[in-house]
């Protein structure tokens with residue numbers, strides 16, 4: 076090594092340290108509106124992202140991430156994860172502030188990539204009056220009454236998928252549950268047949284879309300985001316073809332048909348004001364995609380956790396009133412993300428307008444003061460009544476899950492056939 080090498084090395088190290096401090100300063104401006112909130116912002120650039128990702132691969136893990144910090148800082152703390160400073164808060168009071176929709180204190184907080192893939196008129200990217208209008212339109216086709224006509228399909232598919240398990244030495248429940256829930260939701264929304272080339276193409280596009288959520292926002296060929304946008308374009312072309320067939324006279328009993336008959340614009344740019352109130356084709360497609368995405372991963376995870384908990388608790392199998400307890404223990408969406416729409420205070424801390432705030436639901440679901448021995452899987456704990464905002468498996472308030480009845484129906488039907496067929 077020549078004499079210049081140590082000097083170069085020291086200069087490189089110095090430059091690297093300088094860059095890190097500069098990036099750290101960039102991330103934490105002196106007028107940080109959240110500086111009154113306790114917490115650790117972790118390493119420069121990445122913050123606490125690695126600890127967070129390592130923890131959130133299973134619900135017990137994310138619970139430990141939250142508990143460690145709550146023990147240190149209390150119920151409200153800040154951190155830097157997944158590219159942004161965010162405040163986590165837990166407890167029933169926080170749930171009421173963030174979920175009730177009262178005074179418009181917060182709006183939904185979605186990743187940039189998710190927003191791009193779902194489109195500007197998705198239920199998940201709209202707020203206020205437009206959001207309320209969309210909720211109203213989709214409520215009826217997702218109601219218990221409307222779901223009756225899908226029962227035979229859901230039942231038949233559960234029997235068929237479970238029948239295919241016989242004689243197989245090993246079954247990957249997550250894959251089977253994913254097949255089931257995607258076929259159910261696609262059939263319910265647009266009458267997609269459960270087998271055949273159209274189903275294959277649909278599934279491939281759907282996979283590209285769902286893997287692009289929360290990916291890096293790089294639109295370069297080969298990236299997950301780029302593949303997701305491609306999947307979205309191909310999925311919309313498929314939906315355009317289905318909508319054209321319906322307008323040409325094909326009739327099916329599904330979600331799309333209900334919206335096309337009642338709420339879709341016959342022609343764009345009509346002079347009739349009532350017609351202008353209806354959904355455009357772009358709005359229809361954004362929201363069909365939103366329901367596909369929101370209705371697949373969640374129900375798949377719910378079913379898979381149910382099979383796991385039933386396997387571990389054979390005594391519970393006999394009773395099978397296990398839905399809420401599965402959703403409490405698994406807490407499939409461990410936190411609900413919002414953006415402060417105005418300044419507000421919680422627990423003596425000021426949260427500034429624009430801040431990213433997350434309701435830590437997994438801790439609410441494991442609060443020993445509400446759920447004694449919270450790690451134990453015990454469906455009986457739902458026999459009595461619970462305090463408001465202590466069980467939030469499907470959320471609460473104006474953004475409460477509109478697919479709750481469908482999810483419960485799918486999981487119950489599948490679980491029923493599962494326990495009737497297999498030990």
Ligand code: HEM
Pocket residue numbers: 174183198199210217365366367369370371373374377402407408411412467468469470471473474475476477478479481482
């Ligand atoms: C076990 C299965 C499911 C669970 C645990 C679940 C849970 C949730 C929760 C907790 C929320 C509220 C999140 C928040 O406040 O930020 C939500 C919203 C939502 N869910 Fe579900 N869900 C499930 C199944 C479904 C299904 C089957 C559909 C579709 C048919 C669906 C569609 C939606 C949509 C569109 C929203 C957003 C509502 C809005 O922003 O107004 N979900 N879900």
